Structure formats: C-alpha cells, structure tokens
Amino acid sequence: MEKTPLEYDYTPQENPFLKRIYRVIYFSDTKAGKLFDIALLLLIFISTFLVMLETVNFINVKYSGLFFTVQMIITVLFSIEYILRILTIKDKKEYIFSPLGIIDFISIIPFYLSLIFPVLHFFVIVRMLRMLRVFRIFNLADYQQDGRFIVKALKESSRKIYIFLLFLIIFIIIIGSLMFVIEGGRNGFSSIPQSIYWAVVTITTVGYGDISPVTSGGKFLAIIVMLCGYSIIAVPTGIVSSQFRRQSQSGDSCDRCGNGENDKNARFCKICGEKILDK
Amino acid sequence: MEKTPLEYDYTPQENPFLKRIYRVIYFSDTKAGKLFDIALLLLIFISTFLVMLETVNFINVKYSGLFFTVQMIITVLFSIEYILRILTIKDKKEYIFSPLGIIDFISIIPFYLSLIFPVLHFFVIVRMLRMLRVFRIFNLADYQQDGRFIVKALKESSRKIYIFLLFLIIFIIIIGSLMFVIEGGRNGFSSIPQSIYWAVVTITTVGYGDISPVTSGGKFLAIIVMLCGYSIIAVPTGIVSSQFRRQSQSGDSCDRCGNGENDKNARFCKICGEKILDK
Amino acid sequence: MEKTPLEYDYTPQENPFLKRIYRVIYFSDTKAGKLFDIALLLLIFISTFLVMLETVNFINVKYSGLFFTVQMIITVLFSIEYILRILTIKDKKEYIFSPLGIIDFISIIPFYLSLIFPVLHFFVIVRMLRMLRVFRIFNLADYQQDGRFIVKALKESSRKIYIFLLFLIIFIIIIGSLMFVIEGGRNGFSSIPQSIYWAVVTITTVGYGDISPVTSGGKFLAIIVMLCGYSIIAVPTGIVSSQFRRQSQSGDSCDRCGNGENDKNARFCKICGEKILDK
C-alpha cells in the first residue's frame, strides 16, 4: 500500500465493514477502489461541465430544471462520500482540516447554501472549485511520478525564475512609464497602469491589439520592446530546460534522505531504501 | 528491399507482369518506381490545391468546368492505381483494411458519390483527406529516420506532456471562471466557456483581441495570467528538449529487441542486428 | 562581511556612532540593518505605486492632496538617508558618483524641483526611476548568485545573440519592404517603416492586428513569414539554453582569476580562493 503525497495515512476504524469502505474510498488498489475513483472522476467532470453550461444564457433558460436536479443528485452523492470519509477513519480532525478535506467540504457546501440564500453570482467560482477534487484521483495514476518530476524541476529553478521575473517586472514598469510619456496619455495609454498592461501584453507576445502604439515614437519603442522580449523569452526556457536535463542526467538525489550519490539507474536509494523517481 | 513502417510487406502475385507492377507501385528502389512516386506526389498536390481553389468563390465561378475535368482525370488515375494495388498482391484484405488502404479508398470515393448525390458542403473535408496520401511517398525519402526520431521523442515525453496539459487545463478553467465573475459577464466574457476561450487565447500567447479585459480588475488578472503563461511555456519546451538530448546522446536502444546497451556510434543492434536510428 | 558587486566597500568614519549607522544602512548582517532594508523596500514600493496611481485621472482628482503629502514624507526620509550615507563614509565622492549614488540622488531631486517649477509631464519618468533603488536591497538576498548566473549566461552568449539579431533585422527590413510593395502602400502599409513595424509585430508573434495583410499576395507572404518566425524563435532559446547547460555542467571558471580547471563541486577557486558561483 503505497502512500500518496497528497493524502495522509489515516488510521481506519477497526469495524471490519467500515474498514472495507475505508479501503475502497481512500485507496485504489482494489477493483472496487478503482471503480469508485472512476465514478468520482466522472461525477466531478459532469458537475464542473454543468456549472459552465449554466452560465451560458440560452442554454440555462431551457435546461435550468434539469441542471438543478443533476447538481442536487451529485451533491448528495458527494455529501454521502464526505460523511463516509469521516466515519471510516479514527482521527476525524486530521482529515477535515487537511487540504483535500477542505476541498471536499467546499465542493458540497455552496449547493446547500444556495438553497437558503438567493443564488449569488460569486458562487460560480466556489462551485467551480469542486474541480480541484480531481487531484484526489491521482492516487490512481502512474502519472504521479511525472507530475512530481515537473514540480521538482520548477521548484529547483524557482529562485532563478523569481530573479528573472523581478528584472522583467522592473523592465515592464519602466517601459510602461516611457510609453505613457511618449504617447502623451492618448491612444489608450491613458495612465501608467494602462501602459504597463500594454507592456505586459507586448513582452509576453500576447498582443491583443486593444491598445497599440499610434505615434512614430511609440511604434519605434514598441519595436525595441518586441525584439527584447523575443530574446528574453529564451531565459526562462533555458532555466527550466537546463534543470530538466540535470535532473534526468545525474543520479537522482533521494527525496527522503537527500542522498545524492545514487547510481543513474538505481531504483531505490542505497542509504534509506526510498523509491527513486523515474525519469 | 527495406520495408517501411507504414507499409505492410505484401506478398506479390506470381504472375511476372503483375509482379513487376507490384514492384513499381509498392517500392521506390527502381527507376520506374521513383517516377511513379513523383507522379503520385504531383497528382496529390494538384488535386489538393484545386479543392482549395474551388472554395474561393470568384475563382470557382470562372473555372468550375476546368476544375471538374482535372479532378475527374486525377480520380480516375487514382482509381486505376487503387485497383492495381489490389490486383498485384495476394492477400487483398490485408491491404484494403490497412490505414493506407483506407486512405486510398477515401481519396477516390467522394468524387463518385458527388456524381450521384448533389455536392455536399461537408464533402470538402473528405476530399481534402486525399492529402494524407502524401505519407505513402515517404518510402521515397531519407527523411523517414528523422521523422521517427521526432515521433519517438514526442512519444517518450508524452506522459509528462499529458500531466502538464492536465494542470494547464485546470488552471485555464479556474482563470476563465474568475474572469467571468470579475468582468461580470460583460465585455465578451458572457459565459464561462467564453471566458475559458479567452484564457486559452491568452495563455498560449495567441491574443486575437476579439475578447479582452476592460475593467481594471480584469486587466490586473490578465497581467498575472500572461506572466504565468510566459514562465509556463518553458515547461513543454524543457520536456521535449531534454528528451531530444537524451535520445541523441545515449547509445540508442534498439527499436526491435529493446537492447539499450549499444555503442553511441553503432549502426546495427549488437543483439539482434536491427538497423539503428541515425540521429 | 561579504561585499556585493553593486556596492563599493566604503571606509566608514571612525566616530563610533556614525560607524554604527554606517553598518545599518550599508549592510544587512545586523538585525537593525535588515529592518532598515525592509523599510526601504516598502518605501520604494509605496512611492512607485503612488506615482503610477497619480497618472490615473479619476484617482488623482480625488486624492492628489494625500498623494502629495505621502510623497513629501517619503522624499524627506530618502533625503535623510542620502545625507547619512554621505556623512558616515570617508570618501564621499566615491559614493556620490557611483551608479547607486546617482540613483539615490535622482530619486530625491525631482520632488524638490517640482516645488519650484511647475510639474512637468516628463518628470513622471524621472520619478519612476526611484524604483531602481530596489537593486540596492539585493545585498539582503541570497538571490544575488542566481542573478549573476543569469547575467553571466546572457553575457557569454551575447555575441551569438547579436549576430542573430543582425540577421533578424536584415530579414525584417527586407520583408517590410516586400510587404510595402505587395500591399501597394495601402491597408496600413503606408510606408516602409510602417511595414517594418508590421514585420516585427509578426515575427515576434505579438500580432496586435492593428495592421494586417488584406490582399492575397500579402497574406501569402505573411504565412511564409510566420512559419519562418516560428522556426527562428528556436535559435535564441537554443543559444541561451546551451549556455545555461554548459555553465551548470562544467566546473566553473573562477570569476577573479579566470582559472577554469576547478572541480565540479568546488566552492572556492583552487588558485586564488575566490568563492565560486553556485549553480
């Protein structure tokens, strides 16, 4: 029984029936556990999709009744699951206040609140958060190791990326201010924040075109900025790329004990026996 | 006679005349075979190009007669080729239901159908599929190995890319929902699906500008999203880059027997003798 | 007491009181020094943020009085700090004409000038330069090494990037001229500089859409240009990426004596004892 990094290793109740349910809902190493996970995934998907559709006016007008019914059923199922999760473990607090426990709670409560209070526009966001439950299903997947590989690479190079972003932001603010002065507060560059918005849109090569330089001076500055952005984009790519390479080349350091002397093909840390990330 | 990965090694008919035709149309190691391939390539190109031009109104009005004649001739030639392909081999079913066999069939049948039924708008797509026949010509090219190299790199890193896309999609959905709420369902952000469309347009740095934030809050969120997108784009590049390097650095593992211990410059697997991909 | 590359090692005054102040404002290895740096960072941030807000009309109308008061207080504090910086060291000239000394001066003088002369529009830029003081705070951060790592990589590959930019600019000018002729000076392509602006917007994949090809010929050229740009973007990334790798792979060459034979994990140059950049 491999533990997952997202899930605490709760102690199950001793009652054999509860223990079996515990095994099904917290793990995916049994057939029932796998089915349970797939069902959960489907419900999350349907539920998220319906919230989206509800915001499309002409669809909502037609099917709001159907939407309500389906959401009610799904929420009730989620509620039952939530209660079972609490019942089958000993240390209930540990689960309730864990990140996943809070997401589980958030994914059911807005529906009940909307029965009492009039539906708030803002609720849409809270109801979309239900989607985050998808991370629970990751016990199921082999993908976990690859996910950890990416996260590790980003974490290792985060300091370099922060530094880069700091320089970038200062550059963007200066460019924004310059552009504000050059375009003379006209043509959409009505204030420095607006000009900074333009600078970000430009340097990241998004280029909506809702604001774009009109004067010759502005266009000239824009050309400089774009060519700079074109060269600068190489930096974060270079950082992450180089990190990826280092990770997949060197013998991995062990995640548990930090031993970095493992062989390149080692599958377990030679110091502490922890399984080593595949690359 | 090297076999290609796209083509099955069909057993030719024993009749010497059919066998010679078989050699010409299925292989490109004879002069006639090469000419045949080049002629095929040309016909495919012309045919695809004409379908495109037909959709341009003012051109079609003028030349629709010419277009019809040329397409008819090409389709008849393709039909003859299709029949010859079937006649010259023993196991006809194997060819007919192979991927290339199906494409060959699809590339001739829409024309005949359009003679019977009125021309359907949707037919354009089916007729464009004829273009896929181009892959048949790859026997001709040395490029095949490089193609396989790229495909291999993408396949090897597909799991990491899937994971990345999953995170990206969840991020996009959350951003889309947030934007829907912040812009209050106005300014083009009329529903969550519309806002998600905007989020994709923004994060991938396409930036049409058909929908763009108008409120200060929306613009601020857009700035955050763009800067994130700018840093995130490094991830797929890093993944593929690192995979390319690994592939071209290590001694290649053999495609047939999986032996990964070949020398860096080995041209044949030392276990099974399979030719090894050049890098 | 580690010296920073941005700051000269000034000799402090011998007066013990001034010496203590010197320690606090020039270094961050005491508690008071750290607090001082954080306070400075906050003031810089607030001050920059206020200049931005001042340019937003409807905000400035309401709060211009408040803005003025806060800016005055911050400028007075900066002035006191500037005077203390001068008083506590022996060689005053060295500081006053150092890059950071000039920035410190520039960050206070525009305010006093604006009291005498009417506020000039152009002043906004000068006042935004105050933001550059943020670099002073870098003594505080461990981030310095990573910053130097990035700067080193960019410097090492600068020659390759210059060459690349030269080719790119010639390519852009030719494309711009071609487009000017093809679109016949209409549709926004009213002159070669305008067309060059379009070419830059296109090749860097910014794509505002304020100018875009209208004729068939123009669109065809645009397709070619975009596909080229798509392939070319790989070059700067490749250059920087490869430089990053080389730097983090090889034993670092020493920044002081240039010795390149240090071991991969060496923390000090084995020739001159200089600390070696972490990667």
Added chain:
Amino acid sequence: MEKTPLEYDYTPQENPFLKRIYRVIYFSDTKAGKLFDIALLLLIFISTFLVMLETVNFINVKYSGLFFTVQMIITVLFSIEYILRILTIKDKKEYIFSPLGIIDFISIIPFYLSLIFPVLHFFVIVRMLRMLRVFRIFNLADYQQDGRFIVKALKESSRKIYIFLLFLIIFIIIIGSLMFVIEGGRNGFSSIPQSIYWAVVTITTVGYGDISPVTSGGKFLAIIVMLCGYSIIAVPTGIVSSQFRRQSQSGDSCDRCGNGENDKNARFCKICGEKILDK
C-alpha cells in the same frame, strides 16, 4: 591574411598602386582597410535609411530634393568602389559573377535606371537590396565565427526541421479545411485559403484577430488548435537546442577535412591544420 568564406581570394594586379588599393578595399587588416570598411558601413546604413524615409509621404514631400542629392553621391561613391574592385584584380569575371559582385552591381544600377525611366514603385525593393552589402563588412568582425556556428547548427538540424514543417503544414491545411466547414464560409473564413491563413496565424501564436472564430464549434476547435500549437512549439526549439549542445560539447569536426576526432579544446585540426570553430 585569413580568407573569409564570403570572399574569393582574388589575385591582385601587380601594379604596386593598384595592389595597395586592392589591400584596402578587399581586406581589413590595415588601418586604411578598417576605415574603408567603416565608411562603407555608414554609407550603406544612410542609403538604406533614406530609401525607407522616401516612402513616408509627408517626409518625402519636404525633402525629396535632399534625398535625391544624397542618394546620387552615395551611388557615385559605390560606383567608383565597384570599378576599383574590378580594376585591382586579375580575374575580373570571378568577382563580377560572385554573389557579392552581383549584389555590388545591383546596389548601383537601379539609381541610374531611374534617371532614364520614370521611377517605378517596384524599384524600392531593388534599392533596399543594397542593404545586403552589409555582409561584405563581415570580414571586419570577429562575429563571423559565431555566425558560422549558428548557420552550422541550422544546417545540421535542417532535415529534422523540414520534416517538422511538413507535418505542420499538413496539420494546418486539415485544420483550415475543418474550420472552413465549421464556420460555414462566414465570419472571414470565406474559403479554404483564408482559413489556412487563420490556422497559420493561430498556430504560430501571432493572433492578429482580423479573422477569429465566432461560432461555438469554431471556438472549441480553436482551443484545441491553440493547445496543440503550444505543445508543438517545443519541437523546433528542442531540435535546435539539442544541436547547439552537441556542437559545443563534442570535439568539433573539422570543416575542411571532416575529421571528427579532434580534442575538445583543439584550436586546429590535427589532420589538416584547418582552424577550428570556437564555440
């Protein structure tokens, strides 16, 4: 006297005066030669810049007289240089029909033609080609080696890039056809070529927004296309990146004799003595 790859090693005339001129205009290893190159660079720059300005209407109206005079002077200078280049060498044909010789000729002839014939709109392009003379100046620069490094990397990976472009183009054509059908020939997607233009604009992340999907189906397809484009962009970067690394890592193969066994730090080929590219 190092020969450059762009310039043939012409045999100079034996007349000592002509020989000295030969040295000045064909090489940059003397003081006069360097001055000559810099003067040439300046003239090319001024001349190109003026052609650009001439296309800006309101400037041309004012200064057309001045522009004509300056262009005449520069063209006369270029003509003298062209004649000297021919006079000072023995094998005149070799120079006249070399790439640089042709560019030199093209950079003077349009001016004289425009004196006889009325100025043609198309001439702008021909006159801009004068800019290509800039490549002549590369003898001057150390940058040549870096330029060759980039060109070599692109050439080595060209086959992989061609393959990639082929797949990309087929993908683009299919997407374009699909979009034409989905949007039903409306909203700017009026023909398959127009839709292909849109597909290129989207996949390369340029995103002008002159054509963008309006129907739900079209937007959905656009989302898929953009996410694909986002992942695919990694491929050319990966190809070139990996090539750069390989080139700068392995001992360089000799450009002249192809010997690939040189040491990593070798500066001359150990087989034929050719200078080896620095990396």
